[in-house]
Amino acid sequence: MVNSRFSVAIHILSLIATTSDKSQLTSEYIAGSVNTNPVVVRRMIGVLKKAGLLTSQSGIAGYDLLVEPKDLTLLAIYHAIDGPEQLFAIHDEPNPACTVGRKIQRTLEGVYTSVWHAMEEQLHAQTLQDVLDQLR
Amino acid sequence: MVNSRFSVAIHILSLIATTSDKSQLTSEYIAGSVNTNPVVVRRMIGVLKKAGLLTSQSGIAGYDLLVEPKDLTLLAIYHAIDGPEQLFAIHDEPNPACTVGRKIQRTLEGVYTSVWHAMEEQLHAQTLQDVLDQLR
DNA sequence: CCTGTTGTAACCATTATAGTTACAGGTATA
DNA sequence: TATACCTGTAACTATAATGGTTACAACAGG
Numbered sequence: 001m002v003n004s005r006f007s008v009a010i011h012i013l014s015l016i017a018t019t020s021d022k023s024q025l026t027s028e029y030i031a032g033s034v035n036t037n038p039v040v041v042r043r044m045i046g047v048l049k050k051a052g053l054l055t056s057q058s059g060i061a062g063y064d065l066l067v068e069p070k071d072l073t074l075l076a077i078y079h080a081i082d083g084p085e086q087l088f089a090i091h092d093e094p095n096p097a098c099t100v101g102r103k104i105q106r107t108l109e110g111v112y113t114s115v116w117h118a119m120e121e122q123l124h125a126q127t128l129q130d131v132l133d134q135l136r
Numbered sequence: 137m138v139n140s141r142f143s144v145a146i147h148i149l150s151l152i153a154t155t156s157d158k159s160q161l162t163s164e165y166i167a168g169s170v171n172t173n174p175v176v177v178r179r180m181i182g183v184l185k186k187a188g189l190l191t192s193q194s195g196i197a198g199y200d201l202l203v204e205p206k207d208l209t210l211l212a213i214y215h216a217i218d219g220p221e222q223l224f225a226i227h228d229e230p231n232p233a234c235t236v237g238r239k240i241q242r243t244l245e246g247v248y249t250s251v252w253h254a255m256e257e258q259l260h261a262q263t264l265q266d267v268l269d270q271l272r
Numbered sequence: 273c274c275t276g277t278t279g280t281a282a283c284c285a286t287t288a289t290a291g292t293t294a295c296a297g298g299t300a301t302a
Numbered sequence: 303t304a305t306a307c308c309t310g311t312a313a314c315t316a317t318a319a320t321g322g323t324t325a326c327a328a329c330a331g332g
Contacts, residue, residue: 002137003320004225007244011227014236026277033234034227037322042279058278059329074247087223087255089140091147091170098169100150100271107270108143111210111262118254119223126247134243135236139289162308173291178310194309195298 002084008034008044009081010074013128014135016054017069022062044081051080069132075123087119088112138220144170144180145217146210149264150271152190153205158198180217187216205268211259223255224248 011034019025027038027045034041045063048054053072056063067076090108094101147170155161163174163181170177181199184190189208192199201208226244230237 001220001222002224004227005320006224007226007240010244011230011236011240014240015234018236027279028277033231033237035229035231035237036227038278039280039323040321043321046279056278057330059276059331061277084137086137088138088142090143091140091172093171094147095169095171098151100147100154101169101171103271104143104147104150107267108146110270111267114262115255115258118258119251122251122254126250131243131247134246135239141289163310164308174309175292175311176290179290182310192309193298195300195307197308 005044005081006078006083008036008040009048009077010128010131012041012044013048013053013065013072013077014131016063016065017128017132018135025063026061047082048080053077053080069129070127072128073124074126074128075120077128078123085116086112087116141180141217142214142219144172145184145213146264146267148177148180149184149189149201149208149213150267152199152201153264153268154271160197161199162197183218184216189213189216205265206263208264209260210262210264211256213264214259221252222248223252
């Protein structure tokens with residue numbers, strides 16, 4: 001199982017998208033909703049900021065989305081947090097002297113790539129707005 | 137990224153399917169091809185055996201597949217090794233007092249389930265025989 | 273100035289992973 | 303039977319990832 005950063009990122013973006021009172025929207029408040037530490041939130045927000053999904057100003061509470069929720073696909077969020085594109089690890093240095101060992105890595109890469117593409121399609125088909133609609 | 141057990145399992149099954157000289161097929165030989173420790177191999181084989189994919193006999197070298205490679209889907213292998221069905225972790229106990237926190241878990245579960253189903257389809261569409269064909 | 277905030281670096285506890293040692297017990301053969 | 307080789311499994315360990323935490327510099331606004 002992959003880490004929970006993707007879930008946390010979606011949670012944070014949902015909060016930013018739905019909270020009207022910006023002065024309320026501090027990293028501490030967000031951390032209270034996510035149930036984690038404010039630093040974890042600020043760290044994640046830093047990543048999302050670098051990816052161009054939102055802005056913030058040092059010293060001032062509040063964050064602003066730079067992309068409309070309906071235009072922000074979950075895949076874009078996934079890329080923003082630099083989630084792994086390979087879901088399954090492939091063991092290192094199988095024996096090249098063996099027929100199987102020699103080609104297994106390339107073969108598995110092919111398999112996993114097709115799996116990954118299927119995932120990508122799903123993530124591309126859903127937007128933050130879809131998530132917000134389901135939170136109602 | 138998930139662990140490499142799935143890759144190792146496919147590697148092991150490929151070796152068993154393609155090695156004609158059974159007396160050669162020891163856990164040490166397999167470990168040499170996978171590039172790991174014989175105990176890691178035996179441990180994995182124990183799991184595959186419990187799942188009914190192969191047989192072995194204590195004390196005797198060699199393993200036998202119980203399912204034809206063309207009938208063994210990668211999804212079946214994945215289930216055999218009890219791979220996670222949830223790819224992304226969801227953070228624990230978001231704040232129920234918050235609109236987002238209250239519903240985020242269920243919403244994410246829905247999203248991740250659709251993603252997982254897409255993956256399942258891909259894994260179901262490929263068999264061990266397909267892998268063997270690519271190893272040629 | 274004082275309070276509250278963001279942005280980061282640094283450190284730590286917990287857990288997962290896979291590698292390793294050790295050994296009990298089965299099998300085959302000289 | 304003695305020997306050699308194998309499987310099966312428990313137990314331990316080193317390494318790395320994850321996420322929580324402390325600490326503090328820098329900024330904003332009353």
